[in-house]
Amino acid sequence: MAAISTAAPLCPEHRIADAVVCEALSWLGTPYRHQASRKAVGCDCIGLVRGVWRALYGREMERPGAYAPDWAEAGGEKRLLEGARRHFHEKPLSSAAPGDLLIFRWRPHLAAKHAGIMMSEKSFIHAYEGGGVVTVSALVPQWRRRIAAVFTFPDP
DSSP states (O other): OOOOOOSSOOOGGGHHHHHHHHHHHTTTTOBBOTTOEETTTEEOHHHHHHHHHHHHHSSOSOOOOOOOTTHHHHHOOOHHHHHHHHHSEEEOGGGOOTTOEEEEOSSTTSOOOEEEEEEETTEEEEEOTTTOBEEEEEOOHHHHTTEEEEEEOOOO
16 A cells, blocks of 8 residues: 655554544535545545545545445445445444544434544534535534444555
8 A cells, every 4th residue: 555645744643543534624625426536526425435545545445336326225235334344444433533434324224325534523524415515514413323333444
């Protein structure tokens, strides 16, 4: 993997997490575009994660293939969680920290279909159609109870 580049020196024990947060914040204001993953051009929630990954590691983790906006409801697939497990390290929700990947499910019986990156104990960054752009949202109870899994970005 390519070395992580950041503008400011980071604490060694938080190097990855700090770089993830810094890169994710640089996507703020990127318009929402289904299946896209280009900073300042357009992205969806998966595209935001893919773009942060590319910036950190210098390569694409994997292309998710075409997906409809209602892919999880239509097929009940676990594609998002399975993909995250291939590339990230899963950890308990109680250990969630800034720089972690958060995967959400809207209802307990539905597949997980939304992703964001934890910015602080109280906020996360994500892209969603109703929001129109990549934005930071409060990690309020309505969001917290929908977290299906938490992952850390791997060391380079």
